[in-house]
Every structure is written in C-alpha cells, then in structure tokens.
Amino acid sequence: MASSTVAEYVVERLSKLGITDCFGVPGDFAFPLNDAIEDHPSVNWLGTSNELNASYAADGYARIRGCSMLCTTYAVGELSALCGVMGAKAERSAIFHVVGMPSMRYQHLRKKLHHTLGDGVFQNFINISSQAACVHAILTPDNCTYEMERVIATALANRQPAYIIVAEDLAKMPVTGPTIQPFPEPTSDAEELKAAVDAIVSKLEAADTGAILPAFTIQRFALQPEVTALIEASGLPYATTSMDKACISESHPNFLGPYAGKFSEPHVVEAIEGADVVLNVGGVLFTDFSTAGFAHTIDPHKMVTISVDHTEVEGRVYTNVRMRDVIAEITKRVKKFNGVQLQRPTPAAKVGGPNDPITAESLYPHYQQFLRPNDIVVLETGTSASAGGLVFPEGAVCHNQTLWGSIGWATGAALGTAVADRSRRTVLITGEGSHQLTANELGNYGRHGVKPVIFVLNNEGFAVERALEVYPDWIYNDLAPWDYHTVPAAMGCKDWFTAKVRTNGELEAAMNKAAEGDSTAYIEIVGGKHDYPPGAKLLHTRLAELYGI
Ligand SMILES: Cc1ncc(C[n+]2csc(CCOP(=O)(O)OP(=O)(O)O)c2C)c(N)n1
C-alpha cells in the first residue's frame, strides 16, 4: 500500500473487511473515490438509482456481511442517503459511508461551488451527516492510516455507520502517514465482567424457571452460535419480538414463537412473563410496534439485560462488559434447567378456496408454505410486517425496520441482501405504497444480476394507515395505480417471471412457478382495500387507548 493514494487506501482497507461491493451514485467531488473503487481488483461498483436506495442496499448488505460500503458525493448525494444511514444507526448496521467533498484549494478560497449554500462554508453538511454515524473522520494523507483504523474499530464495535469524508484533491495524494495495525476488538473490564457474570449466575441458580429473549444485535454481531450454545446449555426456551425475529433459527426445538406481550400465544406469555428470570440477550428494544403497543409485562427485577457494552442485573449496571464475553462466560457456568416446558408456535392454518379472492387471512399461510431453509426474508413496514408472524424454516433469517420504519427501505435493502449472498434466496415482501418510494431500483436488480422473489401487495393504497384511521378513506392514503407487474420489464429486467394474482389458486400457481429454478420472480398480489391483518388494527386501538393519539 506504500504508494497508494488516500482514495485507494480507503477502498483497499475496507476491502480487507470482506466488502466486495460498494453501493452509490458518483459525483465530481467523489470521482477519486469512484475511480479507486472501479480500479480495485476485488470491489465492485454497484450503481443505484439514487443515494437513498444505495443507503438501504448498504444496510441490507451489512446485515448479511457484517459491514458495507456506500459512496456518495458532497451534500446532494450524502444528504439523499441520510434517512437510510440514520436508520442503519438506529438498527445497528455498520455502513461505511464514504463521501467526496470539494478540493481544499477551493475550500481555502471559500469559492461559491455547486452543491453548497453559496456561503463558502464547507462544514455545513459534515455536521449533519456525522449525526447519522457513530464515528466520523475527515481524512488527509497524513491522518488516514490512523483515522481509518479508528473509524473501523468504532463502527464494528457498535455495528453502526461510520462517516468518512475526503476532499477531492487530498483523495488523489499519496498516503504519508505511518503504517498502523488494525485496532483490537474492545475487551471487557475483567472485574466488571466477573461481577456481572457472578450476579447473573446466582440469579439463575435461585430460579426454578427461566426464558431467553434474544435480540437483533445477536444477528448483527454474528453471535448466533454462542447464543444457541447458551440456549442448549441452559435448556431454556426462547421467544423473539418482531424486531428480533429469526435472529436465532426458528427451527430450534426451544423456540416458543413470537413475543408481543399479552397478545402472544398463551404458552409464550406464560413462559416469558411467568419466568423467575428472563435473559434479555443482546438488549431487546421493547418498542411500541414490537410489543403491540407496550403490551409486555416483564418484572424488571426478573430481567437480566445483556447489552452490547453493558449488562444490567437487579438495577445494577456493569459497564464496559462486552456482550460476547458475558454470553460466553454464563454459558460455561449456567445450570441446566429441569422440567422446561417446550411448545412450538402454531402456524396459521390455510383458509379460502382456490377461486376465492386473496385476503389478509389467506395470504400469510401461503407465504408460510413458500419459505424454504436459509431464505433471507426482507419485510417492509406496513401490513407486510405481519409476515413476521410466520414460523421460519431452518436457517431462514428476517430483516425488517421495526424501529426506524422508513417505507421503501425493504425494496432497497433486499438488493443489498441479494448482492451480499448470491447463494441464498432473498424474498422481499412489500406493500405497493412503500414500493413506490424505491421501485426505481428494480432496474438495478436486473443490471446487477440478482435473483430475488418479490411479492408486492397491491391493496389500493396505504392500508396500514387506513387501519389506523377512524375514517379510512382520506385521499392521502391513495396512490397512483401502477401496473406493478409490468414495471420490471419496463426497467430492463429481462427474463423475469412476473404475474398479477387475484385468487388463492392464482397465488399458489405463481408461487410454485417462482419456486422453480433460480429465475427472478415478481408477483403482484391484488388484495382488498380495507382488508387488514388483525395486528394492524390492534396496534392502533392499543396506542389510542394508552396515549390517546
Ligand atoms: C419514509 C416514510 N414515509 C411515511 C411513512 C408513514 N407510513 C407508514 S406505513 C405507510 C403505508 C404503507 O403502505 P403500503 O406499503 O402500501 O403497505 P400496506 O399497509 O398497504 O400493505 C406509510 C405511508 C413511513 N413510515 N416512512
């Protein structure tokens, strides 16, 4: 790397993390970065239709690969990406957002450049974009070797975005800083770790019953084997909120089903809320949407919370202890619980005849049948989030945006998951309203040769919003009536299997066709305008009752 430029150094260093693709839109201030990516032997440029889509794709990619790269240009590009990068911060996805800014020559002269406010101030957008990251660095030839290690270590330790910005002229200059070794992963404070583990183990010793709630962070930090070992060593059952869905394979015999407070299946409520101790492994976020409107009742004294960098037991917080270390230590010392009641979730039964129209009730059992092991399922906000109630087969994972909830995310994120692992099938389940925000990305699915199966529910508008309204037919919940299943062809996607289905029989036939071979499928499902899954209505009623919204 001795003679590389700053831009080349950044790309090479990120490629060492296993990143082989960079999502983005080019721009003149970012040209040195764009060139370095295009020239790099193992990093592919994955052009997208706009930077927002690129940020969603980068989020999806990072969820599968552990981190990702997003490259945008100054101001107009980086600000377009901001909603996606901020969502990645909220939901812990390590995107390296690399931005090219105007040359220092112009900055010193305070020139009135394009993509600025015309005020000669070049910090305006750095202050904004850095808020969507957990760490940021303004690179120079002198600092870039050190700064890259600092941002990489911090982003990976938090699994949150890093914002890296470099001026166009400096990006083309050779690196002058010293060689810096990669920073080690953060380690736990030994005394705090011992105290935390002692406290957890004695709590478990005193308990007759227990349960585990694994969190989405287990997936983000790739700790599934460690948490599975804890489940097996303790024999404890586990359940997941919608945000944490399938972070541990749902085919495991100790999986009880989804947990959404008192609206969960009775055996789940009993196992979680009735347990003497609940191990919250990873820091479950009990959000409005993941708890059916805060319908959960877990005695805080019974809950042990093992978060990314701290652990809480009985109101005492142990700081600077890493989740990985706590999980490993308690797995060594946990007792095997006796007489654990295991009960599998009850999958939704098939309803409706082949000639009947597709309803919210008949749709989900079809998805249930369609899923296969190791699928990557990407669920959009809206009624499609109800597919989180499905029981996933062995190794199938679920990605959604329960916390950030930015519609259009799933259509972008599924491009990222599909690129990140071309050996697995990505299944995108989205409503048509959300899809309209980012559907211009379909052309790039075709261009980049990924082969997902895409389900677009066409229910004439923003159904989940209709469900939340006393009067469902405000015109703001209506949409332009696209002919969805014709869109892929119009965007240059050749040889895709597309279909528009109205009945259960048509849906089944289309699903059978989509399951054949490895061609891409795009299925437009016609649903009822006022036919909502029960969860959508319930949520609103709950939140209205509780807070009077
Ligand atoms: C970026 C953004 N804008 C607006 C919203 C508000 N919103 C939440 S769900 C939703 C409607 C989703 O409709 P659709 O995708 O058609 O799904 P459906 O509920 O109809 O199945 C809207 C507008 C949001 N969450 N994110």
Ligand SMILES: [Mg+2]
């Ligand atoms: Mg809709």
